[in-house]
Amino acid sequence: MNLEVIRRNRWAKRGVWAASAVLALWLVGWVAVPPLVKSQMIKAAREQLGRQVSIGAVDFRPWTLEVTVSDVAVLSQDGSTEQLRIKRIYIDAELESLLRLAPVVNAVSIDEPVVKLTHLGGGRYDIDDILVRLSQPSARPAQDPARFALYNLAVSGGSLDFIDKAVGKTQRVRDLNLSLPFLSNLDSQREVKVEPRLALTVNGSRFDSAAAATPFTRSRKTDASLKFSKFDLRPFLGYVPAAIPVKVQSALLDIDLKLAFEQSPRLAVKISGIVQAGGVKVTDLQGRDLxxxxxxxxxxxxxxxxxxxxxxxxxQLVGPHVELSRDQSGRLNLSGLEPASREPAASMPGKGAPVKTQASDAWKVTLAKLAVRGGSVKWSDATTSPKADMTLRELVVDASGLALPMAQPMLFNGLATLDGKQPGRLGFGGSATDQAATATLTVTALPLTAAAPYLANFLHPSLSGSVSGELGVLWKTPDVPGHTQDLQLSVKQLSLDKLALSEGKAPLAAVQKIELADAVFDLPRRGATIGKLVISQPKVPVQRGDDRRWMFERWLKPALAGAPANAQPQSPWTLAIADMALSGGNVQFQDLSGSRPVNVDITALQVQAKNLSLDGKKASPLSVSARVAAGHADPGRLDFRGALALAPLTAVGQVNAVGLPLHAFEPYFGDALNIEILRADAGFKGRVRYAQSANGPVIRVIGDAALEDFKANSVPLQGSAAARGLQAPEELLSWRALSLRGLDVSMAPGTSTLVDVKETGLSDFFARIVISETGRINLQDVVKASVPAGTSSTMAATATSTATAVVASAATSTVTASATPPIISFGPVTLVNGKVRFSDRFVRPNYSADLSGLNGKLSAFASTPPQGTVQLADIELRGRAEGTASLEVLGKINPLAKPLALDIKGKVRDLELAPLSPYAIKYAGHGIERGKLSLDVAYVVKPDGQLTASNKLVLNQLSFGEPVAGAPTSLPVKLAVALLADRNGVIDIDLPVSGSLNDPQFSLGPVIFKVIVNLIVKAITAPFSLLAGAFGGGGDELSIVSFPPGTAVLEPEAQKGLDKVAKALADRPALRMTVNGTASLEVERDAVKRERLRQLVQAERRRENVIAGGTSTAVMGPGDAEYPALLKEVYRRADIKKPRNMIGMAKDIPPAEMEALLLANVAVTDDVVRELAVQRGVAVRDYLVSKQLPPERLFLGAAKAGPPEAKWSPSAELNLATQ
Structure with a gap:
């Protein structure tokens, strides 16, 4: 029925025929199109590509316009391998293509395309032949772009192998998927968005993207997204251009970006999203990490x-690791990353286009937030020795508000840890622009060993310790061009803990802690202010070696060779410290630069200062206290409370010093001394002021000073000094305490130094006085410089001058020599319990004596008295000599007066003389067996230098021994003693001396010594002069008893002299006397004749007296009236040749002629003269016997009748000797 309907209906028939035609067409197309298309496709492909192309199968479905092409393959140029293979190509066309007269494709699928691409090197690829063919210009004229509409383009399962023979790597793309939902340039669909998508895996890294675009509109607006996940860049690193100065060793890239593109009205591209990279490692071209x-x-x-x-x-940066280094030439590893300097290429702007300025080309960058976590920075520096290596770990940085250009301050903060055995922490924060910046830095237990390689450029020893604190930095460009920029470093709080300098394992210096607070350092203006500085327990050696270099000179290295020789001079730094404190200090001072080392330990050092500044124009309160020790003695104490100014240097304050070891500093001034100071503890309590001026220092010292426990030894002398000085060290000077109370010292340039001491005390002192083998006193060589020194004549005077010299030396030691002599005044001086040990090595055997128990006082005296006249001080000194003899010195003296003036009396009582036997042996040749000495001396020295001295010695029971064999001299000391001693054995000698001290030839000691020696010598040369005191005058003349010429009769004057001699001998029973009569024939010839005539006349008188009945003994000499008669009788009786008369009888002649004849006939021979000499001796002896002198002490010596000496007169000689 349906067929019938179709037959009857014309349109139905037509439809059937049409359908049949279509089916026939489909059938033809289904059968004929595939082989046709296959052959044409292969042909066209071969023509276009110049390669062998194969297609497995072609399937065409005309009813749906679907075409499927399978197993498409393109071979390589040599045909050995497949260049391209596509498993399937599927195309779904639409009938709409007929209506639009343009291809409209509903779907295109390309399945599992496989591409192999090879890079042959040198920029050549295995598809270069294809590219050359495709690049050939088309013979057809240019036409408008083809119109089309494409839907649902998909590529799936694709793969690509890129073989790079140049670098020896193969890049693999897998799972390539591309989807393009829509793409059209048809007028009706230009505004429709195209949203492509691409996904693939490259070397195992996934890539995905999406987009939305209108590519065929005027604006070509496009929105795209791009995603990478774990994209490994390593396979592509070989394609990085060699000009890039770094190498990326590894990187994994994650990208999630959105891109917006628009061409109209002007080209604009906007990108947003996330870019992330991981596992990044970058090195330099040598492979060193960057x-x-x-x-x-x-x-x-x-x-x-x-x-x-x-x-x-x-x-956000997580785990950044930066490697920074500097080589030995000082070149940073980053410096190689800078692009080569070159001029920018000139652009060729279009006609009428404005030339862009540099400002318009500048990028504008803003960053809202920056975060760094877990970072590290490693620094290596080969310019130092040893090489510097340090690492910052756990780096955390946060920043916000970053912008270029910087319109607003950016804020930043961060933390880091300095790697090491004891890691230190750093923190920082602040804000900054390109014009100003403020920052704070917080450090915690940062080890200073990190800076050791840099300090090694300047320091030989190594520095250890740690630093903690909070610091700030302020930087600002100047508001006015040309002005200095501001750069300030502020310290809110800084602590340096356990600082130590060491050389190897040997510690050099250490500080427990240094604290700094509220400090500002203005670097451009070179100024610094410190609010508080605290130094705790510093232990610092202050040393100077035998090369005269201080320890810091040895610690510091010489200036670097590259340092500029002539640096631009800069203004000095200014520094102000509001509050400074040092506590628990320990300083070991050592100086080896001198002949002897100086070692002083300063402990418990405390320093407090306020408002201290380098310009020092204003005085700053200052207090210092310490304990000072040297050797094993208890340390002394030093305390200062006052103020200090540095410009000019001024110090004023109260000083309290007790037991400071002055002896430790003896090597500094000991070279001027020939003594070794073993101990000297100095003390002072008072006020001092020191001010530096243009002309010199101004000094004022007021207080009480002391020098206690002083001990000094002599030292062996060298060279010529040794020949006259001390040879072996021994104790020289010592005392328990020397106190100067009320000391006032004032010094100023151009004026005399003033020294005033209200009261001085010296207790328990000792002095060693030695006369050397050359006769020089040791105290003369105490000072090496040639200093005039007087010596006292007695041990008492020596003790007094020694004590006074000690006091004066202590006072003047504080005075600096000036052009004008100092003015020194002393109040009362007290000496307590002194001792002097005296030794004389000049004599053999040596002699020693001790003065002990010396106590005394000296009243006020001055070098320049106010009245202008010399002011003498009352001196009183008492003690004992050799423990038995008393010693006393009284009088007036001024040790400082110039010229010297004094009036002193000294007494020594009952000094045992036996210890002085060495002197007696040396100078007299006899030792002293016993005896005592009492001495009274008096010295008066006028200001004009005139000396009047009185030396009264009383020797009691002095007894000398026998002569000593080999003694230098031998004097008749026994005779001298016998001459000088009275009947009680006492010798009383008075030795007055006078002279001028201004006479360089005058010296008191030698004068007194000469007088004493002369006394002994006179025992031989003029013994009677020693009896002058007993004689009541006279002296040597009493040793001669005069006689009238020719006679042996003592005249009254001669008897008077013999009376004196008799008395002296009676008081000196140890003496005996020898009388020697003298006569001379030549001188006394006539006198002997007259004496013979006188005796004849006298005999005639006695004869007549006897005849008259008288006696012969009572006859007096004849008178003038009797003489002529007696002469005539003698003449008559004389048997001589006489004048006669005519009868031969003797004529009477005048008395004168009778005398002449008688005298002419007196015979005078040598025997007569000798007999006369004997008679004269007998006459003297008999006279002395008549004065009750024992005859056994009187002897007649041989008569002397020889030729007379000049100025001889008739006499008898008296000679004394001991029994």
């Missing part, structure tokens, strides 16, 4: 490259 991080994440809010604008909301 940068690595675990991950970096950039959150792009807006990136517009054509507008040069970037806005990031967040940047």
């Amino acid at each position: 940068l690595a991080f675990d991950s970096v994440r950039l959150a792009l809010d807006d990136l517009r490259p054509f507008e040069r604008m970037v806005r990031l909301s967040d940047v």
Whole structure:
């Protein structure tokens, strides 16, 4: 029925025929099109590509316009391998294509395409032949772009192998999937968005993307998304251009970006999204590490490259590791990353296009937030020796508000740990622009050993310790061009703990802690202010070696060779410290630069200062206290409370010093001395002031000074000094205490130094006085410089001058020599319990004596008295000599007076003389067996230098021994003693001396010594002069008894002299006398004749007296009236030749002629003269016997009748000797 209907209906018939035609057409197309298409496709492909192309099968379904092409293959150029293989190509066309006269494809599917691409090197690829063919210009004229509409384009399961023979790597793309839902340029569909999608796996990393675009509209607006996940960049690193100065060793890239593109009205590209990289490692071209991080994440809010604008909301770096280094030449590893300097290429702007300025080309970058977590920075520096290596770990940084250009300050903060055995922590924060910045830095237990390699450029020893604190930095560009920029470093609080300098394992210096607070350092202006500085327990050696270099000179290295020779001079730094404190200090001072080392330990050092500044114009309160020790003695104490100014240097304050070891500093001034100071503890309590002026220092010292426990030894002398000085060290000077109370010292340039001491005390002192083998006193060589020194004549005077010299030396030691002599005044001086040990090595055997128990006082005296006249001080000194003899010195003296003036009396009582036997042996040749000495001396020295001295010695029971064999001299000391001693054995000698001290030839000691020696010598030369005191005058003349010529009769004058001699001999029973009569024939010839005539006349008188009945003994000499008669009788009786008369009888002649004849006939021979000499001796002896002198002490010596000496007169000689 249905067929019938069709037959009857014309339109139905037509429909059937039409359907049949279509079916026939479909059938023809289904059967004929596939082989036709296959052959044409192979032909066209071969023509276009120039390669062998094969197609497995073609399936065409005309009823649906679907075409399927299977197993498409394109061989390589040599035909050995497949270049391209596509498993299936499916195309679903629409009948709408007929209506639109343009291809309208509903779907295109390409399944499992496989591409192999080979890079042959040198920029050549195995598809270069295809590219060359495709690049040939078409012979057909240019036409409008073909119109089409494409829906549902899909590529699935694709793969690509990129074989790069140049780098030896193969890149593999798998699971390539591309979907393009719609793409059309038909007019009706240009505004329809195209949303393609691409996904693939590259070397195992997944990539995905999506987009929405209208590519055929005028604006070509496109929105796209791009995603990478764990995209490994390593396989592609070989394609990085060699000009890039770094190598990326590894990186995994994650990208999730959105891109918006629009060409109208102007080209605009906007990118946003997330870019993240992980496992990044970058090295330099030599393979050295530069940068690595675990991950970096950039959150792009807006990136517009054509507008040069970037806005990031967040940047996160996790585990960044930065390797920074500097080689030996000082070149940073990052410096190689800088692009080569070149001029920018000139752009060719279009006609009429404005030339862009540099400002318009500048990028604008904003970053809302930056975060760094777990970072590290490693620094290596080969410019130091040893090489510097340090690492910052656990780096955390947060920043916000970053922008370029910086319109607003960015804020930042962070933390880090400095790696090491004792890790240190750092924290920082602040804000900054390109014009100003403020920052704070917090450090906690940061080890200073990290800076050791850099300090090694300047320091030989190594520095250890740690630093903690909070610091700030302020930087600001100048508001006015050309002005200095501001750069300030502030320290809120800084602590340096356990600082130590060491050389190897040997410690050099240490500080327990240094604290700094409220400090500001203005670097451009070179100024610093410190609110508080505290130094705790510093232990510092202050040393100077035998090369005269201080320890810091040895610690510091010489300036680097590259340092500029002539640096630009800069203004000095200014420094102000509001509060400074040092506690628990320990300083070991050692100086080896001198002949002897100086070692002083300063402990418990405390320093307090306020408002201290380097310019020092204003005095700053200062207090210093310490304990000072040297050797094993207890340390002394030093305390200062006052003020200090540095410009000019001024110090004023109260000083309290007790027991300071002055002896430790003896090597500094000991070279001027020939003594070794073993101990000297100095003390002072009072006020001092020191001010430096242009002309010199101004000094004022007021207080009480002391020098206690002083001990000094002599030292062996060298060279010529040794020949006359001390040879072996021995104790020289010592005392328990020397106190100067009320000391006032004033010094100023151009004026005399003033020294005033109210009261001085010296107790328990000792002095060693030695006369050397050359006769020089040891105290003369105490000072090496040639200093005039007087010596006292007695041990008492020596003790007094020694004590006074000690006091004066202590006072004048504080005075600096000036052009004008100092004015020194002393109040009362007290000496307590002194001792002097005296030794004389000049004599053999040596002699020693001790003065002990010396106590005394000296009243006030001055070098320049106010009245202008010499002011003598009362001196009183008492003690004992050799423990038995008393010693006393009284009088007036001024040790400082110039010229010297004094009036002193000294007494020594009952000094045992036996210890002085060495002197007696040396100078007299006899030792002293016993005896005592009492001495009274008096010295008066006038200001004009005139000396009047009185020396009264009383020797009691002095007894000398026998002559000593080999003694230098032998004097008749026994005779001298016998001459000088009275009947009680006492010798009383008075030795007055006078002279002028201004006479360089005058010296008191030698004068007194000469007088004493002369006394002894006179025992031989003029013994009677020693009896002058007993004679009541006279002296040597009493040793001669005069006689009238020719006689042996003592005249009254001669008897008087013999009376004196008799008395002296009676008082000196140890003496005996020898009388020697003298006569001379030549001189006394006539006198003997007259004496013979006188005797004849006298005999005639006695004869007549006897005849008259008288006696012969009572006859007196004849008178003038009797003489002529007696002469005539003698003449008559004389048997001589006489004048006679005519009868031969003797004529009477005048008395004168009778005398002449008688005298002419007296015979005078030598025997007569000798007999006369004997008679004269007898006459003297008999006279002395008549004065009750024992005859056994009187002897007649041989008569002397020889030729007379000049100025001889008739006499008898008296000679004394001991019994």
